[in-house]
Amino acid sequence: MEYMSEINKDIVNQGNDYNVNWYVTRNNFGSFNGYAELPGDWHDGDEDDLLVHGGVTFRGKLNGVEVIGFDTTDELDYDMRWSLNEIVRETKERLVRGVYDSITYRRSQKAR
Numbered sequence: 798m799e800y801m802s803e804i805n806k807d808i809v810n811q812g813n814d815y816n817v818n819w820y821v822t823r824n825n826f827g828s829f830n831g832y833a834e835l836p837g838d839w840h841d842g843d844e845d846d847l848l849v850h851g852g853v854t855f856r857g858k859l860n861g862v863e864v865i866g867f868d869t870t871d872e873l874d875y876d877m878r879w880s881l882n883e884i885v886r887e888t889k890e891r892l893v894r895g896v897y898d899s900i901t902y903r904r905s906q907k908a909r
Contacts, residue, residue: 803858814889815897820859821884824870829879831888832859832866833896847895850887
């Protein structure tokens with residue numbers, strides 16, 4: 798996973814599912830990337846266990862917001878072009894749901 802201090806990109810789609818804000822941008826190669834906003838109590842390394850296409854490949858700030866994200870420009874995507882709808886679905890169902898599940902589990906363990 799690459800940690801970058803900050804990137805600034807135009808948001809092409811965004812929303813909130815599972816009480817987690819998410820964003821989709823277009824990268825410099827014309828493909829889409831998906832991001833999930835991190836809560837303040839996120840633990841460094843929690844993203845390593847998330848099951849999202851190609852794994853989490855980014856952690857840093859997107860337009861000033863702390864996020865993790867994945868891209869669709871790796872060897873798995875050589876012969877495939879992801880549509881915006883496919884990226885939105887992967888972002889919401891895998892990345893955002895993974896962030897939600899991780900923080901919900903950790904918070905439930907603290908409450909015990």
